[in-house]
Amino acid sequence: MLVQHTVVASGSSNWDSDQVWKKLWQLKVVPKVRIFWWQALQRFLPCYAELARRHVMDNGICKLCGHEDETLYHAMLQCVHAKQFWTATLQYFGFSIPRTRTQ
Ligand SMILES: [Zn+2]
Known part of the structure; x- marks a missing residue:
């Protein structure tokens, strides 16, 4: 959720x-x-999971990794591609992944 x-x-x-x-x-x-x-x-x-919930799309699976529904949390933090982004951001700019209530 x-x-x-x-x-x-x-x-x-x-x-x-x-x-x-x-x-x-x-x-x-x-x-x-x-x-x-x-x-x-x-x-x-508008993440895919939300669009699927609204029946705009057939399913909400993440189109980048295909592993699970693309919630905003998945797209921004959990997806393997998001993790690569945050790793690169830390390397190049010194920014780390935002802390969340679930971490
Ligand atoms: Zn993904």
Whole structure:
């Protein structure tokens, strides 16, 4: 269930949404990156599992790995491709995978 996998952008176990939004909107990145993360944190991104639930698609299986339903949590953190992204991000930029309530 997506609600259980809320990304905690601050890195702490306390969810302070005002701080998260403030930090997000202060990021010095192109606007579409802020918009993407805002949509991800609001769970507005249309993942395949959600589209399948709405009968827009036949199934919600992740098209990249094919192992399980593509929830937002899977797409952003669990998928083997997402893990490769976070590993590369750590290598090149020093950013680590966001901490979540499930980690
Ligand atoms: Zn996947």
